[in-house]
Amino acid sequence: MLGFWFSLLLLLVLAGALPWTDVFGANFKWLQQKTNTGYPTTWSGKSLASTPRASTITLDEVVLKAQALNLVGRTFIDLPQKPTNVFSIYNETNQLAEIRRVHLDSYSGEILISHSWEDIGIMMKGRLWVMAFHQGEFGLWNWYLMIFVATGLLILSLSAIIAYTYRKQPAKLSFASSFQSFAPSRGLVLIIIGLGVLFPLFGLNVLLIYAIGKIVSMRNRLANE
Numbered sequence: 001m002l003g004f005w006f007s008l009l010l011l012l013v014l015a016g017a018l019p020w021t022d023v024f025g026a027n028f029k030w031l032q033q034k035t036n037t038g039y040p041t042t043w044s045g046k047s048l049a050s051t052p053r054a055s056t057i058t059l060d061e062v063v064l065k066a067q068a069l070n071l072v073g074r075t076f077i078d079l080p081q082k083p084t085n086v087f088s089i090y091n092e093t094n095q096l097a098e099i100r101r102v103h104l105d106s107y108s109g110e111i112l113i114s115h116s117w118e119d120i121g122i123m124m125k126g127r128l129w130v131m132a133f134h135q136g137e138f139g140l141w142n143w144y145l146m147i148f149v150a151t152g153l154l155i156l157s158l159s160a161i162i163a164y165t166y167r168k169q170p171a172k173l174s175f176a177s178s179f180q181s182f183a184p185s186r187g188l189v190l191i192i193i194g195l196g197v198l199f200p201l202f203g204l205n206v207l208l209i210y211a212i213g214k215i216v217s218m219r220n221r222l223a224n225e
Helices: 002-014 023-035 059-068 121-133 139-169 186-198 199-224
Strands: 074-078 088-092 099-106 111-116
Touching: 002 121, 002 139, 023 111, 023 199, 059 074, 059 088, 186 199
Parallel strands: none
Antiparallel strands: 074 088, 088 099, 099 111
């Protein structure tokens, strides 16, 4: 039971990497797109266009404009790759509320659009937060918590192997018998079903284990008749 409650914290840690996976990540991005809860369409600046003139502003001028923004963390500048592209100024910081992204006309230097944390959709905000949490970017407490999770996972994994060797049939690779007093509650079953839907590969593994258990039980029952 301790492992179950610990797994909730583990899921929070893993959530930072889940959007990068094939199955969960693809569904997450699809839902984010359908609900319009990601970045605004002009966030990257690819849909914006500069008005061509005689000459573009210099990189030194863009740097001065970037310095005037007083962005928190590290500041980056994306250069236009085509005559109609824009200059993009943005920052990377673990203070998520201070995220900014500003797009400039590459000829006049005027700000075409300025985005902040408030413009980001709720699903992308959640993703950015768990990604930063997953990478331990919120300070020492975050690092200590990651160490605690890693240590706890190691202990639980070792204890599971030890418990299995004690409870399985001697000299056989078999399923360990469950405690007779154990009966999964309806809430636990619903949680497992929910996780199986949310994480299809996990759900497939649960079904596979359940099917193998039933087959082994049926074979044992027929052998005893």
